[in-house]
Amino acid sequence: MNGTPRALNRVLLFIIGVKLLAVGLLLLLLATVPAVAAWWHGWSANVWAGMENAFRQTRFPGREESWLWIVAGAILVVIIIAMVAWLSQQGKGRANLLVSSDDDSHINGEVRIGGGVAEQALRAALSERTDLAGASVATYEVKGRPGLRIRIQPRQGVAPHILAAEVSQLVEAMDQVIGQKTPVLVHMVSGARSRFTKAERVR
Amino acid sequence: MAGEDPEMSRILSRATHSSRAGAAVIAAVLVILFCVYALLEAGVRAIGQPPWLIDPTTAAERIIALPEGITPLLLGASGAVIAMVGLFFFLHAVLPGRRARHLLRDPRTAVVVDDEVLASALARRARTAANVTQEQVMVVVSRQMVVVNVRPTSGSRVSEEAVLAAVQAELDEMSPVPMPSVRVNLASSGVIGA
Numbered sequence: 001m002n003g004t005p006r007a008l009n010r011v012l013l014f015i016i017g018v019k020l021l022a023v024g025l026l027l028l029l030l031a032t033v034p035a036v037a038a039w040w041h042g043w044s045a046n047v048w049a050g051m052e053n054a055f056r057q058t059r060f061p062g063r064e065e066s067w068l069w070i071v072a073g074a075i076l077v078v079i080i081i082a083m084v085a086w087l088s089q090q091g092k093g094r095a096n097l098l099v100s101s102d103d104d105s106h107i108n109g110e111v112r113i114g115g116g117v118a119e120q121a122l123r124a125a126l127s128e129r130t131d132l133a134g135a136s137v138a139t140y141e142v143k144g145r146p147g148l149r150i151r152i153q154p155r156q157g158v159a160p161h162i163l164a165a166e167v168s169q170l171v172e173a174m175d176q177v178i179g180q181k182t183p184v185l186v187h188m189v190s191g192a193r194s195r196f197t198k199a200e201r202v203r
Numbered sequence: 204m205a206g207e208d209p210e211m212s213r214i215l216s217r218a219t220h221s222s223r224a225g226a227a228v229i230a231a232v233l234v235i236l237f238c239v240y241a242l243l244e245a246g247v248r249a250i251g252q253p254p255w256l257i258d259p260t261t262a263a264e265r266i267i268a269l270p271e272g273i274t275p276l277l278l279g280a281s282g283a284v285i286a287m288v289g290l291f292f293f294l295h296a297v298l299p300g301r302r303a304r305h306l307l308r309d310p311r312t313a314v315v316v317d318d319e320v321l322a323s324a325l326a327r328r329a330r331t332a333a334n335v336t337q338e339q340v341m342v343v344v345s346r347q348m349v350v351v352n353v354r355p356t357s358g359s360r361v362s363e364e365a366v367l368a369a370v371q372a373e374l375d376e377m378s379p380v381p382m383p384s385v386r387v388n389l390a391s392s393g394v395i396g397a
Contacts, residue, residue, distance in 0.1 A: 004222040010296045016230045017292030024286025030270050031279035037270040044267045069249035076242040083231045090224040157327030161377040164307050164314045171312055184312040185214050190319035
């Protein structure tokens with residue numbers, strides 16, 4: 001439900017994975033197949049000669065070092081910044097407002113309802129239930145619109161469809177209070193807390 | 204079902220498929236570490252200072268000479284490790300990344316249930332139908348299949364049909380999407396003293 005860029009993740013993982021795979025396989029072949037070693041010597045020596053030539057032509061006037069090192073450093077900095085930007089995209093998408101709209105009245109102004117209203121109301125209603133080992137509610141932005149994610153941890157043996165129907169009723173009651181239908185995702189998870197606590201015997 | 208709405212179906216498909224955030228974080232951190240080290244060596248070289256670990260020119264010459272200068276075993280092993288890490292990322296990118304979850308029909312909300320939650324509910328039903336204790340029933344739920352393993356108490360008969368009917372009825376009530384089929388395995392040996 002969060003805004004993790006899934007297509008980007010797949011593409012970048014594909015690129016990085018293929019590169020690592022190629023390097024690893026090359027090293028494996030170098031260690032095992034002599035013919036590959038002969039080819040590698042010729043090819044890599046060629047590439048390195050070309051690079052050395054480039055370095056020689058790009059020296060600072062009157063000094064030993066080439067400014068290509070600074071270019072390489074700049075490229076590396078760009079890659080690092082891009083990677084940090086990619087990291088910061090993971091799991092983003094939390095929203096603060098549930099409703100933000102103009103009402104029909106002739107008074108100027110905007111109605112804003114924070115996500116905390118729904119989160120706290122639902123969490124309070126869910127925390128009273130004995131058939132749940134835990135519950136959390138969070139507001140996310142889905143395609144620019146707010147949505148709620150309700151994550152509940154049923155105890156062992158609780159029938160999920162009955163639980164879903166009851167949570168649905170809670171959500172419908174919340175719709176009435178807020179005056180707007182918000183997309184809601186109910187996610188029933190199993191975790192260590194539900195696995196190792198006693199089974200629900202009443203229902 | 205709430206899934207008919209395009210917005211809801213998008214939410215549901217995102218809930219039942221992995222976002223690959225974990226693999227992405229590992230890959231990004233690896234690339235950052237590598238780049239920081241290369242940056243350090245390049246920077247040291249650019250201002251004409253002695254290298255920290257290895258001079259880039261020396262490193263390149265060693266790489267060109269590769270099968271020499273290192274034992275084949277170490278070279279092969281490091282190659283295998285790097286290839287494994289690459290394969291890990293590659294498979295994460297290519298495989299569909301489906302999570303072990305089912306959808307439930309609900310008119311108002313989008314409901315996603317972990318397979319373990321389904322399994323524990325079905326196990327409870329199977330346990331009451333077979334009249335055995337909790338430890339004697341094990342239910343495994345996969346995408347298309349529910350396998351119920353029952354170890355009956357020694358000396359008392361368990362009806363396979365009754366267990367199957369009970370589990371099937373519970374599953375029909377839940378109606379998860381996709382609907383799995385049910386198989387019941389009765390263990391041939393019983394449990395003593397349960």
